Amino acid sequence: MRKVILAGNWKMHELIEDGIALAKCTEQGVKDLPINVIVFPPFTAIHPVFNVLGSDSKVRVGAQNMHYEEKGAFTGEISPLMLKDAGAEYVILGHSERRNIFGENDELINRKVKSALSHGLKIVLCVGEKLEERENGKTEEVIKNELVSDLKGVAKEDLENIIIAYEPIWAIGTGVSAKPEQAEEVHKYIRSLLDEMFGAGSGSNMTVLYGGSVKPKNIESLAKMPDIDGGLVGGASLKCEDFVEIGRILTKVKGL
Ligand code: PGA
Numbered sequence: 001m002r003k004v005i006l007a008g009n010w011k012m013h014e015l016i017e018d019g020i021a022l023a024k025c026t027e028q029g030v031k032d033l034p035i036n037v038i039v040f041p042p043f044t045a046i047h048p049v050f051n052v053l054g055s056d057s058k059v060r061v062g063a064q065n066m067h068y069e070e071k072g073a074f075t076g077e078i079s080p081l082m083l084k085d086a087g088a089e090y091v092i093l094g095h096s097e098r099r100n101i102f103g104e105n106d107e108l109i110n111r112k113v114k115s116a117l118s119h120g121l122k123i124v125l126c127v128g129e130k131l132e133e134r135e136n137g138k139t140e141e142v143i144k145n146e147l148v149s150d151l152k153g154v155a156k157e158d159l160e161n162i163i164i165a166y167e168p169i170w171a172i173g174t175g176v177s178a179k180p181e182q183a184e185e186v187h188k189y190i191r192s193l194l195d196e197m198f199g200a201g202s203g204s205n206m207t208v209l210y211g212g213s214v215k216p217k218n219i220e221s222l223a224k225m226p227d228i229d230g231g232l233v234g235g236a237s238l239k240c241e242d243f244v245e246i247g248r249i250l251t252k253v254k255g256l
Helices: 016-030 043-053 080-086 096-101 106-118 131-135 139-150 156-161 180-198 216-223 240-253
Strands: 005-009 036-040 059-063 090-093 122-127 162-166 208-211 230-233
Touching: 005 162, 005 208, 005 240, 016 036, 016 043, 016 059, 016 240, 036 090, 043 059, 043 080, 090 106, 106 122, 106 139, 122 139, 131 139, 139 180, 156 162, 156 180, 162 180, 180 208, 180 216, 216 230, 216 240, 230 240
Parallel strands: 005 036, 005 230, 036 059, 059 090, 090 122, 122 162, 162 208, 208 230
Antiparallel strands: none
């Protein structure tokens, strides 16, 4: 079911105490907003943040990555069981920083997607093109390749546990977000692709977020686009006031 979601990807930021303070401030700020809010702390802060929020909190907790196996000789990795044990309900998969800095390919991401689903974790699956790909008219091709490969073998019923985040790589952390119309065009395309892959109506039922330099000053115009259901926010999710303000604007624009 399609929802309005505000998600905060803290990336490699926040020590435990600061993470707890940020989560508490976020919870306080969004508690009366009728939208869904998820924060993605670094691994070390997941459990402390979950503990302080509690299992009934309006602010849900997720992880930024995971390994696909439950356990084993995988030095430095974290399994889906460990994430659930720590209180994570969601996991971000396929973030462009995982793809580009750590060399994750679609085959690996697909394994992770299937593993997360089979362990009852909800997924935020990120897709998006590089500037060069956009300039060469390859945006749709890139998105299609990613979505088709990453969701290979996924059943239609599983789509309710998957959120798509369109994150043009050139807009991440740059301060330059996609223009609302540019993002809307891709969101529309993503929905049509999902219809093609999973049957008519699949695309319009899914939550598709925009990510890439989302700030209080640009969320209004982005959220006015009919196919943008919310935001996956990096930098601005570390500033409680900004993140909450994005939530307030999202609530207003979506008429909730
Ligand atoms: P940004 O990051 O908001 O700092 O651009 C978004 C993301 O990478 O999810």
